[in-house]
Amino acid sequence: MISIIEKTRDGIALSKEEIEQLVRGIVDQSMPDYQLAAWLMAAYCKGLTDQEVFWLTDAVALSGGPIEEALGIVDKHSTGGVGDKTTLILAPLVASLGIPVLKMSGRGLGHTGGTLDKLESIPGFQIHLDKAQIERQMNEIGVAVVAQTAELAPADKRMYAVRDVTATVNNIPLIAVSIMAKKLASGSPHLVLDVKVGNGAFMESMDQARELATMMVRIGDFHDRNVRAVLTSMDQPLGYAVGNAIEVNEAQACLRNEGPEDLRDEVIALASHMVSMAKNISYESAQQQVIEALQSGSAFEHYLRWIEAQGGKREQFCDGLPLAPFHMEVLSDRAGYVTGIDTLRVGQIALDLGAGRHRLEDPVDPEVGLLFYAKIGEAISYGKPIAKVYARSQASLVKAVQALPSALTIETDQQPQKHVTILETISRDDLSK
Numbered sequence: 510m511i512s513i514i515e516k517t518r519d520g521i522a523l524s525k526e527e528i529e530q531l532v533r534g535i536v537d538q539s540m541p542d543y544q545l546a547a548w549l550m551a552a553y554c555k556g557l558t559d560q561e562v563f564w565l566t567d568a569v570a571l572s573g574g575p576i577e578e579a580l581g582i583v584d585k586h587s588t589g590g591v592g593d594k595t596t597l598i599l600a601p602l603v604a605s606l607g608i609p610v611l612k613m614s615g616r617g618l619g620h621t622g623g624t625l626d627k628l629e630s631i632p633g634f635q636i637h638l639d640k641a642q643i644e645r646q647m648n649e650i651g652v653a654v655v656a657q658t659a660e661l662a663p664a665d666k667r668m669y670a671v672r673d674v675t676a677t678v679n680n681i682p683l684i685a686v687s688i689m690a691k692k693l694a695s696g697s698p699h700l701v702l703d704v705k706v707g708n709g710a711f712m713e714s715m716d717q718a719r720e721l722a723t724m725m726v727r728i729g730d731f732h733d734r735n736v737r738a739v740l741t742s743m744d745q746p747l748g749y750a751v752g753n754a755i756e757v758n759e760a761q762a763c764l765r766n767e768g769p770e771d772l773r774d775e776v777i778a779l780a781s782h783m784v785s786m787a788k789n790i791s792y793e794s795a796q797q798q799v800i801e802a803l804q805s806g807s808a809f810e811h812y813l814r815w816i817e818a819q820g821g822k823r824e825q826f827c828d829g830l831p832l833a834p835f836h837m838e839v840l841s842d843r844a845g846y847v848t849g850i851d852t853l854r855v856g857q858i859a860l861d862l863g864a865g866r867h868r869l870e871d872p873v874d875p876e877v878g879l880l881f882y883a884k885i886g887e888a889i890s891y892g893k894p895i896a897k898v899y900a901r902s903q904a905s906l907v908k909a910v911q912a913l914p915s916a917l918t919i920e921t922d923q924q925p926q927k928h929v930t931i932l933e934t935i936s937r938d939d940l941s942k
Contacts, residue, residue, distance in 0.1 A: 510534055510544050517551040522558045532568040535664045546675045549668070553677040562682050562724065563731045569690035572664035579696030580647045581611035583787040585779060586688060587703040588721075590710050591856040592746035592881075595703065596624045596654065597760035598776045598808075599783065604652035605802050605811035608787045611647060612654045613661060613695055622756065622865060625656055630754040630830055630875030633820040652815045662694045679711065685724040693732055699786040700729060700736045701779055706932065707744035709852025715740070715932070722935045730937045737782050740933040741775055745850040745885050747930075748772035752864040752878015754830035755899065761829070764809040771884070771930045777803075778931050833876040833899040835906040839913045844891040847883050848925050849918035855881055858909050858916070862900055877901055879909065883917055885928035 513527055523531070531548070534540030540548075557565070570576065583603065587593055600610045614624035628634050636656045638646070646653045659666075665687050672678045692700050702725055705711070706718035722738035729736030741747075748769040750759035762768040763776060777799055784795035802808040813823055859865060863874035876899065883895045896913050900906035 510540050510548075514544060514548045514551055517548055517555060517557075520555045522561055523564075525564045528561065528564045529568050532565070532572055532664045535667050536572050542671055545668070545671050546677075549672055549675060549677045549683070552683065553680045557682045559727070562686060563728060566686045566689050566693065566728050567732065569662050569664045569668070569686060570693035572690075573658075573660040573662055573694060576694055576696050579611070579698065580644065580653075581609045581695075581697050583608060583610065583699040583701065583783045584612065584692060584695060584697035585610075585701045585703065585783060586692060588684075588688070588705045588711060590705040590707075590743040590747060591622070591852050591859075592748050592751045592756065592772075593622065593703075593705070594624075594627060594748065594750070594756040594760045594772075595776055595779060597627060597757065598763050598772075598812075599780050600652050600654055601764065601812035601815050602776070602780050602799065602802055602808040603783050603787075604650065604815070605807045606784055606798055607651070608784060609647055609651045610783075611643065611652075611695070611697070613657045613691070614654055615657060616866075622751070622753065622859075624654065626865075626873050626875070627753045627756050627760075628654060628819075630757055631816060631821045631826045633822055633825070634816065635820040638819070646818050650811065650814050650818055652811065653819070654815075657691070662690045665690050681717070681721050681724060684711070685721060685728060689725050689728045692729075693734065698734060699783070700734060701782045701786070702726075702736065702738040703775075703779060704738050704740050705743040706740055707742050707852060708850075709746070709856060710743035719933070719935070723940075726935055726937055727940060730940060735786055736937065737786065738935045739779060739782060739931065740935070741778075742928065742930050742932055743852055745771075745852055745928060746855055746881050747775065749880045749882055750878065751855060751859045751881060752862075752899070753873065753875040755832055755878035755880065757826070758829045761809070761812070761827075764803070764812050765806075766803045771928070775930050782934070831876060832878070833874070833901050835900040835903055837898055837906055837910055838894045839896040839898060839910050841883075841889050841891060841893050841895050841917075841919070842914055843919045844889065845919040845921040846924045847885050847887050847889055847917060848920045850883065850885060851916040851918075854916040855879075855913070858912050862898070862905055862909055874901055877905075879913070881913075886925050888924065889919060
């Protein structure tokens with residue numbers, strides 16, 4: 510392990526065999542944390558070659574054993590953002606069109622919410638299913654969203670834990686390896702990546718987001734997986750709802766062909782890519798099918814069947830989940846046009862309410878959160894509601910209400926252009942350009 514650390518420190522590329530040795534040491538603990546930390550810092554500072562990234566992704570993906578035949582045809586991954594509840598909508602929507610979707614999701618950490626936390630706000634919902642249960646559910650309704658198993662790319666779990674405490678998280682090759690190893694291990698032949706970019710995302714600039722997206726598409730191409738990356742804006746919360754139960758309620762509205770315009774636009778775009786890839790049809794034809802599934806109600810009915818299959822009782826969630834008892838609207842103290850939103854700040858306010866966690870072992874309050882109505886480009890008048898806060902106590906309510914106006918930039922000059930949600934798409938066809 511010392512020679513491997515030395516080579517990476519000196520900018521000398523590792524061989525395939527050395528990378529496999531490295532990953533074995535990570536999994537069987539023969540490489541102690543201090544050596545893993547040293548190698549990660551060397552990789553962070555010196556970088557990795559493309560070939561090293563490809564081999565490392567493969568070794569991490571196989572660290573839990575051989576990849577089994579996938580139960581789903583197409584998968585989706587988001588790099589995380591404020592108000593991102595798209596999985597709750599996309600999984601049943603795409604499955605309603607006859608395309609199996611098995612999604613392994615995680616919990617939220619920091620200002621970004623986790624799909625499992627949102628789903629667990631539904632009484633009775635079970636995130637842990639054994640293999641037989643998953644297979645039965647996939648055969649019956651074609652959709653399941655479950656917790657990642659300990660066997661899924663276990664090397665990544667240890668690598669991330671060490672990265673988290675050694676300031677080596679924000680590194681594009683290591684991020685790409687972490688995401689794509691788990692996706693390769695899940696086995697789906699098609700993958701749509703939702704790469705968030707903006708002040709509420711890990712990738713704050715288009716250049717960063719484009720670099721990460723391109724690298725992940727190249728990893729997929731190297732491993733013969735069809736990958737498309739859609740760059741989407743996180744310069745404002747997605748939709749209005751930020752929290753857990755409150756996001757489930759908004760997702761259900763979207764599945765009823767209602768809900769905020771930006772959320773609906775992003776869902777239709779991502780779902781159309783998933784359907785296009787899985788059915789090998791044009792994006793336009795796929796989009797027509799997606800819109801029809803929303804308008805006809807078949808997507809929402811599939812959602813109800815899916816939630817019931819994993820333990821939810823229709824009468825407890827269908828008409829909306831209950832929210833925290835203390836609530837208040839936040840009124841604008843200015844008039845003008847919304848020209849900017851500190852999305853990270855909005856996410857942190859929701860985190861302080863109890864909607865998220867600072868550490869993975871922290872509890873989450875499913876009923877707290879907020880509806881953030883303001884959108885970039887909109888006119889806003891003095892005294893108009895910009896948000897509504899739901900809190901567990903009067904004290905936390907007052908704190909959030911006082912903090913939210915500072916997340917908005919309102920100017921009286923010329924109206925800015927309407928905010929664009931879908932920014933760019935990168936596919937394997939773009940790699941040769």
